[in-house]
Amino acid sequence: MSPAADELLDRIHSHRARAGVVGLGYVGLPLAVELARAGFHTVGIDVDPRKVDAVNRGTSYIPDVREAEVAELVRAGRLKATTSFGAVSTLDTINICVPTPLRKTKDPDMSYVAGAVDGIAQHLHPGMLVILESTTYPGTTEEFVQPKLEAGGLKAGVDFFLAFSPERVDPGNPTFNTHNVPKVVGGIDPDSTALAGALYSSAIERIVPVSSPQVAEMVKLLENTFRAVNIGLANEIALMCDRLGVDVWEVVTAAATKPFGFMPFFPGPGLGGHCIPIDPFYLSWKAKQSGFDSRFIELAGSINGAMPHFVVGKVADALNRQQKSINGSTVLVLGVAYKRDIDDIRESPSLDVMTLLDQKGANVLYSDPYVPVLTSDHWHGGDKIVHDLTSEPLTAAAIAKADCVVILTDHRVVDYAMVQAEAKAVIDTRNAIKGHHANVFKLGAPGPAPAHEPAKAVA
Numbered sequence: 297m298s299p300a301a302d303e304l305l306d307r308i309h310s311h312r313a314r315a316g317v318v319g320l321g322y323v324g325l326p327l328a329v330e331l332a333r334a335g336f337h338t339v340g341i342d343v344d345p346r347k348v349d350a351v352n353r354g355t356s357y358i359p360d361v362r363e364a365e366v367a368e369l370v371r372a373g374r375l376k377a378t379t380s381f382g383a384v385s386t387l388d389t390i391n392i393c394v395p396t397p398l399r400k401t402k403d404p405d406m407s408y409v410a411g412a413v414d415g416i417a418q419h420l421h422p423g424m425l426v427i428l429e430s431t432t433y434p435g436t437t438e439e440f441v442q443p444k445l446e447a448g449g450l451k452a453g454v455d456f457f458l459a460f461s462p463e464r465v466d467p468g469n470p471t472f473n474t475h476n477v478p479k480v481v482g483g484i485d486p487d488s489t490a491l492a493g494a495l496y497s498s499a500i501e502r503i504v505p506v507s508s509p510q511v512a513e514m515v516k517l518l519e520n521t522f523r524a525v526n527i528g529l530a531n532e533i534a535l536m537c538d539r540l541g542v543d544v545w546e547v548v549t550a551a552a553t554k555p556f557g558f559m560p561f562f563p564g565p566g567l568g569g570h571c572i573p574i575d576p577f578y579l580s581w582k583a584k585q586s587g588f589d590s591r592f593i594e595l596a597g598s599i600n601g602a603m604p605h606f607v608v609g610k611v612a613d614a615l616n617r618q619q620k621s622i623n624g625s626t627v628l629v630l631g632v633a634y635k636r637d638i639d640d641i642r643e644s645p646s647l648d649v650m651t652l653l654d655q656k657g658a659n660v661l662y663s664d665p666y667v668p669v670l671t672s673d674h675w676h677g678g679d680k681i682v683h684d685l686t687s688e689p690l691t692a693a694a695i696a697k698a699d700c701v702v703i704l705t706d707h708r709v710v711d712y713a714m715v716q717a718e719a720k721a722v723i724d725t726r727n728a729i730k731g732h733h734a735n736v737f738k739l740g741a742p743g744p745a746p747a748h749e750p751a752k753a754v755a
Protein backbone atom coordinates (compact mmCIF):
# COMPACT_ATOMS: atom_id res chain seq x y z
CA MET A 297 0.00 0.00 0.00
CA SER A 298 1.30 3.52 -0.82
CA PRO A 299 2.11 5.85 2.11
CA ALA A 300 -0.86 8.08 1.19
CA ALA A 301 -3.20 5.09 1.18
CA ASP A 302 -1.71 3.87 4.43
CA GLU A 303 -2.38 7.21 6.07
CA LEU A 304 -6.01 7.34 4.90
CA LEU A 305 -6.52 3.74 6.03
CA ASP A 306 -5.29 4.72 9.47
CA ARG A 307 -7.70 7.67 9.56
CA ILE A 308 -10.56 5.38 8.53
CA HIS A 309 -9.73 2.69 11.09
CA SER A 310 -9.39 5.26 13.87
CA HIS A 311 -12.56 7.05 12.68
CA ARG A 312 -10.63 10.31 12.37
CA ALA A 313 -11.55 10.39 8.66
CA ARG A 314 -14.19 12.98 7.74
CA ALA A 315 -16.79 11.46 5.42
CA GLY A 316 -18.96 13.17 2.81
CA VAL A 317 -22.03 12.10 0.84
CA VAL A 318 -23.19 13.98 -2.27
CA GLY A 319 -26.93 13.61 -2.91
CA LEU A 320 -29.11 13.16 0.19
CA GLY A 321 -31.98 11.18 -1.32
CA TYR A 322 -33.27 7.63 -0.82
CA VAL A 323 -29.71 6.30 -1.08
CA GLY A 324 -27.54 9.13 0.23
CA LEU A 325 -29.35 10.01 3.46
CA PRO A 326 -29.37 6.41 4.84
CA LEU A 327 -25.68 6.10 3.91
CA ALA A 328 -24.77 9.41 5.59
CA VAL A 329 -26.62 8.27 8.72
CA GLU A 330 -24.80 4.90 8.73
CA LEU A 331 -21.41 6.60 8.35
CA ALA A 332 -22.20 9.08 11.13
CA ARG A 333 -23.48 6.25 13.34
CA ALA A 334 -20.23 4.38 12.69
CA GLY A 335 -18.39 7.32 14.25
CA PHE A 336 -17.28 9.45 11.29
CA HIS A 337 -17.90 13.18 11.19
CA THR A 338 -20.16 13.19 8.15
CA VAL A 339 -21.18 16.03 5.84
CA GLY A 340 -24.01 15.66 3.34
CA ILE A 341 -23.95 17.88 0.24
CA ASP A 342 -27.12 18.42 -1.78
CA VAL A 343 -28.24 21.04 -4.30
CA ASP A 344 -31.71 21.01 -2.72
CA PRO A 345 -31.70 23.51 0.19
CA ARG A 346 -34.93 22.00 1.59
CA LYS A 347 -33.18 18.66 2.19
CA VAL A 348 -30.13 20.38 3.64
CA ASP A 349 -32.30 22.41 6.02
CA ALA A 350 -34.30 19.32 7.00
CA VAL A 351 -31.14 17.40 7.93
CA ASN A 352 -29.68 20.33 9.85
CA ARG A 353 -32.97 20.66 11.76
CA GLY A 354 -32.61 16.98 12.70
CA THR A 355 -35.60 15.80 10.67
CA SER A 356 -35.95 12.97 8.16
CA TYR A 357 -37.84 12.96 4.85
CA ILE A 358 -36.92 9.35 3.98
CA PRO A 359 -39.31 6.79 5.54
CA ASP A 360 -36.52 4.24 6.18
CA VAL A 361 -34.48 6.79 8.17
CA ARG A 362 -35.66 7.37 11.72
CA GLU A 363 -36.04 11.05 12.57
CA ALA A 364 -34.82 10.51 16.15
CA GLU A 365 -31.60 9.08 14.77
CA VAL A 366 -30.96 12.08 12.50
CA ALA A 367 -31.76 14.44 15.37
CA GLU A 368 -29.37 12.67 17.73
CA LEU A 369 -26.49 12.61 15.18
CA VAL A 370 -27.00 16.29 14.33
CA ARG A 371 -27.14 17.22 18.01
CA ALA A 372 -23.93 15.26 18.65
CA GLY A 373 -22.23 17.21 15.83
CA ARG A 374 -21.56 14.03 13.83
CA LEU A 375 -23.91 14.82 10.92
CA LYS A 376 -24.53 18.05 9.07
CA ALA A 377 -25.55 19.10 5.59
CA THR A 378 -24.68 21.88 3.18
CA THR A 379 -25.37 23.04 -0.37
CA SER A 380 -21.73 24.07 -0.82
CA PHE A 381 -19.11 21.86 -2.43
CA GLY A 382 -16.54 23.94 -0.53
CA ALA A 383 -17.01 21.37 2.28
CA VAL A 384 -15.10 18.84 0.13
CA SER A 385 -11.82 20.54 1.01
CA THR A 386 -12.33 19.41 4.65
CA LEU A 387 -13.24 15.79 3.79
CA ASP A 388 -11.21 12.58 3.45
CA THR A 389 -13.83 10.49 1.67
CA ILE A 390 -16.81 11.29 -0.51
CA ASN A 391 -19.62 9.06 -1.83
CA ILE A 392 -21.64 10.18 -4.84
CA CYS A 393 -25.35 9.20 -4.66
CA VAL A 394 -27.02 11.44 -7.25
CA PRO A 395 -29.75 10.43 -9.74
CA THR A 396 -28.99 8.62 -13.00
CA PRO A 397 -32.23 8.87 -15.01
CA LEU A 398 -32.81 8.32 -18.72
CA ARG A 399 -33.36 10.99 -21.31
CA LYS A 400 -36.56 10.81 -23.39
CA THR A 401 -34.51 8.95 -26.01
CA LYS A 402 -33.66 6.25 -23.37
CA ASP A 403 -30.02 7.34 -23.35
CA PRO A 404 -28.29 7.82 -19.96
CA ASP A 405 -28.68 11.28 -18.47
CA MET A 406 -25.29 11.81 -16.84
CA SER A 407 -25.86 15.49 -16.04
CA TYR A 408 -26.33 14.89 -12.26
CA VAL A 409 -23.18 12.78 -11.99
CA ALA A 410 -21.31 15.38 -14.05
CA GLY A 411 -22.54 18.18 -11.75
CA ALA A 412 -21.51 16.29 -8.62
CA VAL A 413 -18.10 15.26 -9.96
CA ASP A 414 -17.33 18.77 -11.24
CA GLY A 415 -18.27 20.14 -7.82
CA ILE A 416 -15.93 17.69 -6.09
CA ALA A 417 -13.13 18.25 -8.63
CA GLN A 418 -12.91 21.94 -7.68
CA HIS A 419 -11.97 21.01 -4.10
CA LEU A 420 -10.30 17.62 -4.59
CA HIS A 421 -7.11 17.34 -2.56
CA PRO A 422 -4.34 14.75 -2.22
CA GLY A 423 -5.15 11.70 -0.13
CA MET A 424 -8.93 11.73 -0.80
CA LEU A 425 -11.09 8.72 -1.60
CA VAL A 426 -13.96 9.24 -4.07
CA ILE A 427 -16.62 6.54 -4.46
CA LEU A 428 -19.38 6.59 -7.07
CA GLU A 429 -22.57 4.81 -5.92
CA SER A 430 -25.09 5.96 -8.54
CA THR A 431 -26.23 3.13 -10.78
CA THR A 432 -24.62 3.56 -14.18
CA TYR A 433 -23.20 1.88 -17.30
CA PRO A 434 -20.00 -0.18 -17.09
CA GLY A 435 -17.02 2.08 -17.68
CA THR A 436 -18.45 5.24 -16.07
CA THR A 437 -15.96 5.45 -13.20
CA GLU A 438 -12.86 5.18 -15.35
CA GLU A 439 -14.11 6.77 -18.60
CA PHE A 440 -16.34 9.56 -17.26
CA VAL A 441 -15.54 10.30 -13.60
CA GLN A 442 -11.77 9.81 -13.52
CA PRO A 443 -10.89 12.29 -16.32
CA LYS A 444 -13.07 14.98 -14.70
CA LEU A 445 -11.37 14.47 -11.33
CA GLU A 446 -7.93 14.46 -12.93
CA ALA A 447 -8.58 17.69 -14.87
CA GLY A 448 -7.06 19.75 -12.03
CA GLY A 449 -3.76 17.86 -12.25
CA LEU A 450 -4.12 15.24 -9.49
CA LYS A 451 -3.67 11.63 -10.62
CA ALA A 452 -6.06 8.82 -9.65
CA GLY A 453 -4.31 5.94 -7.89
CA VAL A 454 -1.39 8.22 -7.01
CA ASP A 455 -2.75 11.44 -5.49
CA PHE A 456 -6.30 10.31 -4.78
CA PHE A 457 -8.26 7.06 -4.74
CA LEU A 458 -11.31 6.12 -6.77
CA ALA A 459 -13.85 3.28 -6.62
CA PHE A 460 -17.35 2.26 -7.64
CA SER A 461 -19.71 0.59 -5.20
CA PRO A 462 -23.32 0.00 -6.24
CA GLU A 463 -26.13 0.86 -3.87
CA ARG A 464 -28.56 -2.02 -3.31
CA VAL A 465 -30.98 -0.43 -0.85
CA ASP A 466 -34.59 -1.65 -1.10
CA PRO A 467 -36.81 1.15 0.27
CA GLY A 468 -39.50 -0.09 2.63
CA ASN A 469 -37.84 -3.46 3.21
CA PRO A 470 -38.12 -4.14 6.96
CA THR A 471 -35.41 -6.85 6.94
CA PHE A 472 -32.65 -5.53 4.70
CA ASN A 473 -31.20 -2.01 4.96
CA THR A 474 -27.96 -0.19 4.19
CA HIS A 475 -26.31 -1.84 7.21
CA ASN A 476 -26.94 -5.51 6.42
CA VAL A 477 -26.91 -5.71 2.61
CA PRO A 478 -23.46 -6.90 1.40
CA LYS A 479 -21.51 -4.13 -0.38
CA VAL A 480 -19.73 -4.85 -3.66
CA VAL A 481 -16.63 -2.67 -4.09
CA GLY A 482 -14.38 -2.24 -7.14
CA GLY A 483 -11.53 0.26 -7.09
CA ILE A 484 -9.36 1.47 -9.96
CA ASP A 485 -6.42 -0.18 -8.15
CA PRO A 486 -5.93 -2.42 -5.08
CA ASP A 487 -5.39 0.58 -2.75
CA SER A 488 -8.69 2.17 -3.83
CA THR A 489 -10.56 -1.13 -3.33
CA ALA A 490 -8.99 -1.64 0.10
CA LEU A 491 -9.76 1.92 1.25
CA ALA A 492 -13.37 1.83 0.04
CA GLY A 493 -13.79 -1.60 1.67
CA ALA A 494 -12.38 -0.26 4.94
CA LEU A 495 -14.73 2.74 4.93
CA TYR A 496 -17.81 0.60 4.32
CA SER A 497 -16.82 -2.13 6.76
CA SER A 498 -17.11 0.42 9.57
CA ALA A 499 -20.81 0.75 8.77
CA ILE A 500 -21.82 -2.31 6.71
CA GLU A 501 -21.70 -5.96 7.76
CA ARG A 502 -20.16 -7.60 4.68
CA ILE A 503 -17.88 -6.27 1.92
CA VAL A 504 -17.48 -8.06 -1.43
CA PRO A 505 -14.35 -6.78 -3.24
CA VAL A 506 -14.23 -7.24 -7.03
CA SER A 507 -11.38 -6.68 -9.46
CA SER A 508 -12.42 -3.37 -11.07
CA PRO A 509 -15.02 -0.57 -11.07
CA GLN A 510 -16.35 -1.99 -14.34
CA VAL A 511 -17.16 -5.34 -12.71
CA ALA A 512 -18.90 -3.54 -9.82
CA GLU A 513 -20.89 -1.38 -12.27
CA MET A 514 -21.90 -4.49 -14.23
CA VAL A 515 -22.93 -6.38 -11.05
CA LYS A 516 -25.60 -3.78 -10.30
CA LEU A 517 -26.91 -3.80 -13.87
CA LEU A 518 -27.05 -7.60 -13.91
CA GLU A 519 -29.08 -7.56 -10.67
CA ASN A 520 -31.59 -5.05 -11.99
CA THR A 521 -31.75 -6.55 -15.48
CA PHE A 522 -32.44 -9.93 -13.83
CA ARG A 523 -35.45 -8.39 -12.10
CA ALA A 524 -36.71 -6.52 -15.17
CA VAL A 525 -36.47 -9.64 -17.38
CA ASN A 526 -38.08 -11.95 -14.82
CA ILE A 527 -40.91 -9.50 -14.18
CA GLY A 528 -41.31 -9.33 -17.98
CA LEU A 529 -41.60 -13.13 -18.04
CA ALA A 530 -44.13 -13.09 -15.17
CA ASN A 531 -46.14 -10.45 -17.03
CA GLU A 532 -46.12 -12.46 -20.26
CA ILE A 533 -47.24 -15.58 -18.37
CA ALA A 534 -50.01 -13.44 -16.80
CA LEU A 535 -51.20 -12.29 -20.24
CA MET A 536 -51.13 -15.93 -21.38
CA CYS A 537 -53.06 -17.11 -18.29
CA ASP A 538 -55.58 -14.31 -18.78
CA ARG A 539 -56.24 -15.61 -22.29
CA LEU A 540 -56.29 -19.28 -21.22
CA GLY A 541 -58.48 -18.71 -18.17
CA VAL A 542 -55.84 -19.95 -15.70
CA ASP A 543 -55.05 -18.16 -12.42
CA VAL A 544 -51.43 -16.94 -12.71
CA TRP A 545 -51.25 -16.17 -8.97
CA GLU A 546 -52.07 -19.73 -8.08
CA VAL A 547 -49.59 -20.99 -10.69
CA VAL A 548 -46.64 -18.88 -9.46
CA THR A 549 -47.38 -19.58 -5.79
CA ALA A 550 -47.49 -23.33 -6.41
CA ALA A 551 -44.35 -23.23 -8.59
CA ALA A 552 -42.55 -21.43 -5.77
CA THR A 553 -42.89 -24.52 -3.57
CA LYS A 554 -40.11 -26.11 -5.65
CA PRO A 555 -37.18 -25.94 -3.25
CA PHE A 556 -34.55 -25.40 -5.96
CA GLY A 557 -34.19 -23.88 -9.43
CA PHE A 558 -37.18 -21.52 -9.23
CA MET A 559 -37.57 -18.03 -7.83
CA PRO A 560 -41.06 -16.48 -7.85
CA PHE A 561 -41.72 -13.20 -9.66
CA PHE A 562 -45.24 -11.82 -9.79
CA PRO A 563 -46.99 -9.87 -12.53
CA GLY A 564 -48.35 -6.36 -12.08
CA PRO A 565 -49.47 -3.20 -13.86
CA GLY A 566 -45.94 -2.43 -15.13
CA LEU A 567 -42.50 -1.52 -13.85
CA GLY A 568 -41.88 1.38 -11.50
CA GLY A 569 -39.24 3.06 -9.42
CA HIS A 570 -36.01 4.80 -10.13
CA CYS A 571 -34.12 1.56 -10.90
CA ILE A 572 -35.74 -1.43 -12.60
CA PRO A 573 -37.40 0.39 -15.55
CA ILE A 574 -34.27 2.49 -16.15
CA ASP A 575 -31.04 0.71 -15.31
CA PRO A 576 -31.24 -2.06 -17.96
CA PHE A 577 -31.27 0.69 -20.61
CA TYR A 578 -27.96 2.00 -19.27
CA LEU A 579 -26.60 -1.44 -20.10
CA SER A 580 -28.23 -1.77 -23.52
CA TRP A 581 -27.04 1.76 -24.42
CA LYS A 582 -23.46 0.83 -23.55
CA ALA A 583 -23.69 -2.55 -25.32
CA LYS A 584 -25.02 -0.83 -28.45
CA GLN A 585 -21.81 1.23 -28.62
CA SER A 586 -20.01 -2.05 -29.21
CA GLY A 587 -22.59 -3.16 -31.77
CA PHE A 588 -24.26 -5.55 -29.33
CA ASP A 589 -28.03 -5.92 -29.34
CA SER A 590 -29.49 -6.55 -25.82
CA ARG A 591 -32.54 -8.54 -26.90
CA PHE A 592 -33.76 -9.70 -23.47
CA ILE A 593 -33.67 -6.13 -22.16
CA GLU A 594 -35.60 -4.74 -25.14
CA LEU A 595 -38.19 -7.54 -25.02
CA ALA A 596 -38.77 -7.20 -21.27
CA GLY A 597 -39.04 -3.41 -21.72
CA SER A 598 -41.67 -3.84 -24.38
CA ILE A 599 -43.78 -6.38 -22.40
CA ASN A 600 -43.54 -4.44 -19.13
CA GLY A 601 -44.22 -1.12 -20.90
CA ALA A 602 -47.44 -2.51 -22.41
CA MET A 603 -48.94 -3.61 -19.07
CA PRO A 604 -50.69 -0.29 -18.26
CA HIS A 605 -52.56 -0.59 -21.59
CA PHE A 606 -53.63 -4.12 -20.68
CA VAL A 607 -54.93 -2.91 -17.30
CA VAL A 608 -56.96 -0.19 -19.04
CA GLY A 609 -58.43 -2.91 -21.29
CA LYS A 610 -59.51 -4.77 -18.14
CA VAL A 611 -61.18 -1.60 -16.83
CA ALA A 612 -63.08 -1.32 -20.13
CA ASP A 613 -64.22 -4.97 -19.82
CA ALA A 614 -65.39 -4.50 -16.24
CA LEU A 615 -67.33 -1.35 -17.13
CA ASN A 616 -68.77 -3.11 -20.17
CA ARG A 617 -70.38 -5.62 -17.81
CA GLN A 618 -72.23 -2.67 -16.27
CA GLN A 619 -73.09 -1.40 -19.78
CA LYS A 620 -70.85 1.60 -19.20
CA SER A 621 -67.91 3.03 -21.07
CA ILE A 622 -64.64 4.42 -19.71
CA ASN A 623 -65.72 7.78 -21.08
CA GLY A 624 -67.79 9.38 -18.32
CA SER A 625 -67.16 6.70 -15.67
CA THR A 626 -65.57 7.41 -12.31
CA VAL A 627 -62.50 5.24 -11.79
CA LEU A 628 -60.87 5.15 -8.37
CA VAL A 629 -57.20 4.08 -8.45
CA LEU A 630 -55.86 2.50 -5.25
CA GLY A 631 -52.11 3.01 -4.81
CA VAL A 632 -49.97 5.36 -6.89
CA ALA A 633 -46.57 4.67 -5.29
CA TYR A 634 -44.59 2.27 -7.47
CA LYS A 635 -44.59 -0.44 -4.81
CA ARG A 636 -46.30 -1.28 -1.55
CA ASP A 637 -45.80 0.64 1.70
CA ILE A 638 -43.60 3.43 0.30
CA ASP A 639 -44.21 7.00 -0.92
CA ASP A 640 -42.03 6.96 -4.07
CA ILE A 641 -44.00 7.62 -7.29
CA ARG A 642 -41.04 7.80 -9.69
CA GLU A 643 -41.80 5.90 -12.94
CA SER A 644 -44.89 4.44 -11.24
CA PRO A 645 -47.10 2.53 -13.72
CA SER A 646 -50.10 3.92 -11.80
CA LEU A 647 -49.35 7.30 -13.38
CA ASP A 648 -49.45 5.70 -16.85
CA VAL A 649 -52.75 3.93 -16.11
CA MET A 650 -54.27 7.17 -14.77
CA THR A 651 -53.11 9.14 -17.79
CA LEU A 652 -54.54 6.54 -20.22
CA LEU A 653 -57.88 6.50 -18.38
CA ASP A 654 -57.96 10.28 -18.35
CA GLN A 655 -57.27 10.39 -22.08
CA LYS A 656 -60.24 8.07 -22.63
CA GLY A 657 -62.53 10.42 -20.73
CA ALA A 658 -62.74 8.79 -17.29
CA ASN A 659 -63.17 10.85 -14.15
CA VAL A 660 -59.97 9.63 -12.45
CA LEU A 661 -59.65 9.70 -8.65
CA TYR A 662 -57.00 8.08 -6.49
CA SER A 663 -56.38 7.01 -2.93
CA ASP A 664 -52.91 6.41 -1.49
CA PRO A 665 -52.15 6.91 2.20
CA TYR A 666 -48.47 7.55 1.38
CA VAL A 667 -49.04 10.08 -1.43
CA PRO A 668 -51.40 12.83 -0.23
CA VAL A 669 -51.15 14.98 -3.37
CA LEU A 670 -50.45 14.37 -7.07
CA THR A 671 -49.72 17.43 -9.11
CA SER A 672 -50.65 17.56 -12.79
CA ASP A 673 -47.00 17.31 -13.88
CA HIS A 674 -46.65 14.08 -11.89
CA TRP A 675 -49.35 12.24 -13.76
CA HIS A 676 -49.50 14.14 -17.08
CA GLY A 677 -53.30 14.46 -16.95
CA GLY A 678 -53.95 13.65 -20.61
CA ASP A 679 -54.65 16.40 -23.08
CA LYS A 680 -57.88 17.72 -21.58
CA ILE A 681 -58.12 19.19 -18.10
CA VAL A 682 -54.68 18.97 -16.51
CA HIS A 683 -55.34 19.14 -12.79
CA ASP A 684 -53.84 18.42 -9.42
CA LEU A 685 -55.39 15.57 -7.44
CA THR A 686 -55.69 14.93 -3.71
CA SER A 687 -55.80 11.43 -2.26
CA GLU A 688 -59.42 10.38 -1.53
CA PRO A 689 -60.06 9.10 2.00
CA LEU A 690 -60.73 5.38 1.50
CA THR A 691 -64.23 5.16 2.92
CA ALA A 692 -66.94 2.64 2.04
CA ALA A 693 -68.91 5.52 0.46
CA ALA A 694 -65.96 6.58 -1.77
CA ILE A 695 -65.54 3.00 -3.00
CA ALA A 696 -69.25 2.48 -3.60
CA LYS A 697 -69.48 5.75 -5.55
CA ALA A 698 -66.86 4.74 -8.14
CA ASP A 699 -67.94 2.82 -11.23
CA CYS A 700 -64.70 0.87 -11.06
CA VAL A 701 -61.87 0.54 -8.50
CA VAL A 702 -58.38 -0.39 -9.76
CA ILE A 703 -55.85 -1.81 -7.30
CA LEU A 704 -52.46 -0.87 -8.72
CA THR A 705 -50.32 -0.86 -5.55
CA ASP A 706 -51.26 -3.11 -2.65
CA HIS A 707 -50.32 -1.06 0.43
CA ARG A 708 -50.81 -3.21 3.50
CA VAL A 709 -52.86 -0.66 5.44
CA VAL A 710 -55.78 -0.88 3.00
CA ASP A 711 -58.80 -2.98 4.02
CA TYR A 712 -59.24 -5.04 0.84
CA ALA A 713 -62.20 -6.98 2.23
CA MET A 714 -64.02 -3.65 2.54
CA VAL A 715 -62.97 -2.69 -1.00
CA GLN A 716 -64.36 -5.96 -2.35
CA ALA A 717 -67.56 -5.67 -0.33
CA GLU A 718 -68.37 -2.10 -1.40
CA ALA A 719 -67.11 -1.79 -4.99
CA LYS A 720 -69.28 -2.15 -8.07
CA ALA A 721 -66.26 -3.62 -9.87
CA VAL A 722 -62.60 -4.09 -8.93
CA ILE A 723 -59.61 -4.63 -11.20
CA ASP A 724 -57.02 -6.29 -8.98
CA THR A 725 -53.54 -6.21 -10.55
CA ARG A 726 -51.77 -7.42 -7.37
CA ASN A 727 -53.90 -10.31 -6.10
CA ALA A 728 -54.72 -8.17 -3.06
CA ILE A 729 -58.22 -9.67 -2.82
CA LYS A 730 -58.12 -13.39 -2.14
CA GLY A 731 -60.56 -15.83 -3.68
CA HIS A 732 -63.07 -15.34 -6.48
CA HIS A 733 -65.83 -12.75 -6.33
CA ALA A 734 -68.52 -11.69 -8.78
CA ASN A 735 -67.20 -8.09 -8.84
CA VAL A 736 -63.43 -8.79 -8.96
CA PHE A 737 -61.46 -8.97 -12.21
CA LYS A 738 -57.89 -10.11 -11.55
CA LEU A 739 -54.93 -9.56 -13.80
CA GLY A 740 -53.94 -12.94 -15.23
CA ALA A 741 -56.90 -14.91 -13.92
CA PRO A 742 -60.34 -15.97 -15.12
CA GLY A 743 -62.86 -13.17 -14.70
CA PRO A 744 -66.19 -13.59 -12.90
CA ALA A 745 -68.89 -15.31 -14.94
CA PRO A 746 -71.20 -12.81 -16.66
CA ALA A 747 -74.56 -12.40 -14.94
CA HIS A 748 -76.32 -12.87 -18.31
CA GLU A 749 -75.35 -14.80 -21.41
CA PRO A 750 -73.92 -12.34 -23.95
CA ALA A 751 -76.46 -11.54 -26.66
CA LYS A 752 -76.08 -13.93 -29.61
CA ALA A 753 -75.85 -12.56 -33.12
CA VAL A 754 -78.96 -13.28 -35.13
CA ALA A 755 -78.15 -15.34 -38.23
Ligand SMILES: NC(=O)c1ccc[n+]([C@@H]2O[C@H](COP(=O)([O-])OP(=O)(O)OC[C@H]3O[C@@H](n4cnc5c(N)ncnc54)[C@H](O)[C@@H]3O)[C@@H](O)[C@H]2O)c1
Nearest residue numbers: 319320321322323342343344393394396411412430431463
Ligand atom coordinates in the same frame (compact mmCIF):
# COMPACT_ATOMS: atom_id res chain seq x y z
N1 LIG B 1 -33.91 4.64 -4.65
C1 LIG B 1 -33.47 3.40 -4.72
O1 LIG B 1 -34.16 2.48 -4.30
C2 LIG B 1 -32.11 3.06 -5.30
C3 LIG B 1 -31.59 1.78 -5.07
C4 LIG B 1 -30.34 1.47 -5.56
C5 LIG B 1 -29.65 2.40 -6.33
N2 LIG B 1 -30.18 3.63 -6.57
C6 LIG B 1 -29.38 4.56 -7.36
O2 LIG B 1 -28.82 5.52 -6.48
C7 LIG B 1 -28.75 6.80 -7.14
C8 LIG B 1 -29.50 7.84 -6.31
O3 LIG B 1 -30.85 7.47 -6.25
P1 LIG B 1 -31.86 8.06 -5.17
O4 LIG B 1 -33.07 7.20 -5.24
O5 LIG B 1 -31.19 8.25 -3.87
O6 LIG B 1 -32.16 9.50 -5.83
P2 LIG B 1 -32.90 10.73 -5.12
O7 LIG B 1 -33.49 11.53 -6.22
O8 LIG B 1 -33.76 10.26 -4.00
O9 LIG B 1 -31.70 11.55 -4.47
C9 LIG B 1 -30.72 12.17 -5.20
C10 LIG B 1 -30.32 13.45 -4.51
O10 LIG B 1 -29.23 14.03 -5.25
C11 LIG B 1 -29.39 15.44 -5.25
N3 LIG B 1 -28.58 15.98 -6.35
C12 LIG B 1 -28.83 15.97 -7.67
N4 LIG B 1 -27.82 16.52 -8.35
C13 LIG B 1 -26.91 16.88 -7.44
C14 LIG B 1 -25.64 17.51 -7.52
N5 LIG B 1 -25.10 17.83 -8.70
N6 LIG B 1 -24.98 17.77 -6.38
C15 LIG B 1 -25.51 17.45 -5.17
N7 LIG B 1 -26.70 16.83 -5.03
C16 LIG B 1 -27.38 16.57 -6.15
C17 LIG B 1 -30.88 15.64 -5.38
O11 LIG B 1 -31.27 16.92 -4.92
C18 LIG B 1 -31.41 14.50 -4.48
O12 LIG B 1 -31.59 14.94 -3.15
C19 LIG B 1 -29.31 6.58 -8.54
O13 LIG B 1 -28.27 6.30 -9.42
C20 LIG B 1 -30.17 5.36 -8.37
O14 LIG B 1 -30.33 4.65 -9.58
C21 LIG B 1 -31.39 3.99 -6.05
